[in-house]
Amino acid sequence: MALGETANRNFLLARDGRLGKLSFRFAPSAKVVYNGDVSRFNRRFIIVVQLLFQLVRSIRPRQALKNLSLLAPLIFSGNLLIPQKLLLSLWAIFIFTILTSSVYLINDLADLEQDKMHPFKKNRPLASGKLPIPIAVFAMIISLVTALYLAYLHSFFFFLSLIAYLALQLIYTFYLKNIIILDVLAIASGFVVRVYAGAFAINVHMEVWFLLCVISLALFLATGKRRAELAMLNEQVAPKYRKTLSFYTPDLLDAYLAMFANSAWLAYALFTFFAPPVPTQHLKLLTFLPMTLAGISKLLMLTVPIVIFGIMRYMMVVYQGSRAEVPERVLLSDKALLGSVSLWGILVVMIICGF
Numbered sequence: 245m246a247l248g249e250t251a252n253r254n255f256l257l258a259r260d261g262r263l264g265k266l267s268f269r270f271a272p273s274a275k276v277v278y279n280g281d282v283s284r285f286n287r288r289f290i291i292v293v294q295l296l297f298q299l300v301r302s303i304r305p306r307q308a309l310k311n312l313s314l315l316a317p318l319i320f321s322g323n324l325l326i327p328q329k330l331l332l333s334l335w336a337i338f339i340f341t342i343l344t345s346s347v348y349l350i351n352d353l354a355d356l357e358q359d360k361m362h363p364f365k366k367n368r369p370l371a372s373g374k375l376p377i378p379i380a381v382f383a384m385i386i387s388l389v390t391a392l393y394l395a396y397l398h399s400f401f402f403f404l405s406l407i408a409y410l411a412l413q414l415i416y417t418f419y420l421k422n423i424i425i426l427d428v429l430a431i432a433s434g435f436v437v438r439v440y441a442g443a444f445a446i447n448v449h450m451e452v453w454f455l456l457c458v459i460s461l462a463l464f465l466a467t468g469k470r471r472a473e474l475a476m477l478n479e480q481v482a483p484k485y486r487k488t489l490s491f492y493t494p495d496l497l498d499a500y501l502a503m504f505a506n507s508a509w510l511a512y513a514l515f516t517f518f519a520p521p522v523p524t525q526h527l528k529l530l531t532f533l534p535m536t537l538a539g540i541s542k543l544l545m546l547t548v549p550i551v552i553f554g555i556m557r558y559m560m561v562v563y564q565g566s567r568a569e570v571p572e573r574v575l576l577s578d579k580a581l582l583g584s585v586s587l588w589g590i591l592v593v594m595i596i597c598g599f
Contacts, residue, residue: 314442336445435462
């Protein structure tokens with residue numbers, strides 16, 4: 245048989261008998277049959293590349309979007325244009341991403357049997373058997389030690405925030421995920437810890453209204469995740485995959501969603517109404533406006549309708565079930581939601597930073 249005649253699904257092969265930079269493709273089938281032109285070294289190299297690819301899939305690069313929340317304290321404190329603060333925040337995001345990568349590997353190892361029953365998670369590298377468990381354990385340990393070491397060098401309180409996040413995720417994975425209500429609170433707490441980590445990284449103060457926004461939005465996203473799981477899994481599979489889904493009812497989760505959606509946009513509106521102006525330069529446009537409209541807090545009110553639209557759009561996607569289980573997937577796949585978040589981010593930066 246010639247190279248490329250395979251029976252192994254998604255195995256990385258050379259397109260021809262050579263290992264050029266652009267000579268790779270994913271073969272559709274499981275048992276790989278090599279021809280005599282491929283050396284033993286090349287075969288091992290292909291296997292290593294395939295394992296690295298599956299490892300990258302396991303650490304979920306798309307989930308790194310959540311870690312951008314570490315930039316929130318930088319932006320809302322008015323320090324975005326200070327190079328030193330910006331570099332510290334970006335470095336903190338990198339460190340936190342290494343930590344979350346190890347946490348995702350821990351989750352996949354702990355939920356191996358449950359993921360095999362999930363319509364989408366069964367295709368994950370560990371659940372499908374494409375990534376050997378020893379390699380995942382080794383990568384998890386290395387990334388965990390690296391993240392904690394770099395965090396300690398960065399800032400002691402930033403290091404403590406990573407310890408708190410890791411402890412929270414371990415407790416959730418092995419205990420809290422099986423307790424109704426506490427599972428949602430634990431998921432939401434992960435978002436809150438991220439924001440605090442971003443504040444510790446650059447040592448800035450966060451307004452209480454801003455913290456209320458973060459908490460409300462985190463609870464909304466966590467509840468939406470559970471509601472999407474319930475909509476996607478049938479009544480027989482849902483309790484086997486996650487015990488708490490046997491206690492949640494659609495009506496109960498709908499009530500939670502409505503409550504946290506309202507609290508999220510109201511907390512943000514109150515933040516824009518009452519938060520003190522950030523001590524930065526004003527927009528040139530403000531010199532032509534009366535004092536009634538010239539305060540930065542007044543201009544932030546313009547972003548409230550965008551936030552309301554984003555929340556309403558996300559709720560619409562939640563009831564579709566197939567996408568809303570993973571918030572970052574929703575953000576990247578829904579053009580309307582991505583557009584509203586992008587527009588909101590641009591306006592907030594322009595208003596606060598004085599572009």
